[in-house]
Amino acid sequence: MRALVLSLLMLFVAGAAFAVDPGEQLKDPVQEARARAISKELRCLVCQNQSIDDSNADLAKDLRRIVRERIVAGDDDKQVVDYIVARYGEFALLKPRFEPSTWALWFGPLAALLIGAAITWSVFRRSRQGTAPALDAEEKARLDKLLGRPE
């Protein structure tokens, strides 16, 4: 159902409302800076991967207001984010949480690099073995024996 609502919303996003209106900004510069930092990690749910800090959509505007309200109410950064997630789901986080369902995501790129590095290393090694001096008669006999080849 939420997906349906989101898709419908997406159809009606007007492109030209405004990102961070002057009227929204908090008086306290420290609180405002915190609000901006949090906003950069929250997704404007109806936009394509834009943060609410960057987005013009009305929903982003509402979310920015909620973030500032929570900050003024005395929430710490984590509580603000939790508040948003409780209402909009983890979909609102641009940086997915590190938990069992996202382990594959977070470790995937590293795993890809390590697998690639292992293959590369084995290719280098194999290539170096190729240059190794040929086996002498005794070694060859031993190898044949190990491999169970007939004399």
Next chain:
Amino acid sequence: MIVELGHFALTLALAVAILQMVVPMIGAQRRDSALMAVAAPAALVQFVLIAIAFAALMHAFLTSDFSVALVAKNSHTAKPLIYKIAGVWGNHEGSMVLWVLILSFYGAMVALFGGNLPDALRARVLAVQAVIGVAFLGFILFTSNPFLRLDPAPIEGNGLNPILQDPALAFHPPFLYAGYVGLSMAFSFAIAALIEGRVDASWARWVRPWTLAAWIPLTVGIAMGSWWAYYTLGWGGFWFWDPVENASLMPWLVATALLHSAIVAEKRGVLKSWTILLAIFAFSLSLVGTFLVRSGVLTSVHAFAVDPSRGIAILGILVFFIGGALTLYGWRAPVLKAEGLFAPLSREGALVMNNLLLAAAAAAVFIGTLYPLFLDAMGGPKITVGAPFFNMTFVPLMIPLFCLVPIGPLLKWKRSDLVAASERLMGAGVAAIIVVVAVLAFQTRGPWLAALGMGLAAWLIAGAFFEVAWRIGLFSGNIRESFRRALRLPRASWGMAFAHGGLGIVVAGIVGTTAWRQEVVTALKVGDSAELAGYTLTLEKVGMRNGPNYQALVGVVRVTRDGRDVALMLPEKRSFPVERQEKTEAAIRTTGFADLYIVIGDENGQGAWTLRAYYNNLAPWIWVGGMIMAAGGIVSLTDRRYRIGAPNRARARLAAQPAE
């Protein structure tokens, strides 16, 4: 009548493609030159037929023939001419016709200029191209027919999404498609080689120019898309890590890896089967990109199920080509024995590292882009993977890659020593250190990482410069001799220098705009001013303007610096009545080193207008650098070694080259 002609031509093209798929393949297996000879004329005829279909569709858009359902849905009489043209591919059906047009164009190019290929290879390549053509022509005709009529025809059309009514975005899809589809050539060569079971140095040499021919428009297309996002989305960002963007970045990364591995396959005869695998992956990711953008799966896995016929068809095509190619690879690749060996510290060793890092980067983008879909399909929570993920995974892979770029070309093939290379790297190293120190000394704000980023950019740019300088002996003192050697330097070497230097410029642009952008967000009454980066912005007037098919709210902003007049900037907010949408049009003034970027918003109810202004340091370098990279590709493509009919002269010239 013309529309029916187009429909007929497209149907005929499918028939020709089937012929081109079957007959030359049988001919190549039986070594029957008469059957193989069918391939080239069939490819040409297929191209002509699709061109007729495309022209018919274009005609319907230009004449606003609303009896055609597609035109009624996506066009409007009041639309400017350029967007009537762009409207042809600004929708699913038309974009697919453009896709097959470009596909058949590449096929026709092989038919015309592939005379230097062995007959069997050429026949097989064209047959594989035809398989792709059959799949997509069938897809168009059976699920996405652009020529369907409406009866009765509406009097007026629905118009085109205003977001698409933009010069850069109008020509963004053709470039991107030329890149995506161009990678089908490398794919067809790879499949043909697997069928033949033979890959030699000449195969790699044939693949390189075709890959390059795809890489160039792909680079331009991505740069255009990023530029468009920069000035349209209204906050000056240039890359969002959006799935649609990632869909174009993945094939680019793999194509870049392929360009480099094909060099190793050509020069050293190793990495052949890896090169083939990359060719398969590059085109597979292009297909994945088409699938992601066209199937609606991105909006939601569930939206995909709403109109399953198209989505399932594209998915089927995807599974057939990727699965089929990889199966063929698994079966035949062991036949392709690698010969020769290589040491880690050598040109080929550096190119292997390039491939490792680019492939891992492509994997990172792939995982980040598709994981939310995967999790959703598995019944997991809906999650978003945004910029923070890619900054933590993609960027760390790029940094060692960029460090490596100037080193690789200075290493010798087979076995190299670092001492000799490091002497030649001295110039670039000194340049990089100077830039790091200078940035640290003069930077008043911004992270210290920015200094390292700029140092990396200088390392790339200076590295490209000193590499050419060394090869032409610029510092030997004999200018005339250097000039003579510069003229003789292979175009591919020049192309590489441009591409690598351009990359450095892109890096400088990204680092500069990310680290040092300044912004001001304020509400101004007419006559009020705001300060930004030493400029004074005064809102002089706010008025309305009538465009061809929109109404614009225009802010007139006077820009001054120390009391001197600098510019008059006109940010707009456009309303499109037909489409009932709004769009911001930022006013951008560039000095070449920075952009002043102004956007106007709504009136706040108290007579003041929201104004958002940015000072984006080095932002224009991102796209200038991208264009220089593409230009490097073009220069490289004109290299004599790629051309036909000049082998003797080329060989004589190569002999005159100093040994590398």
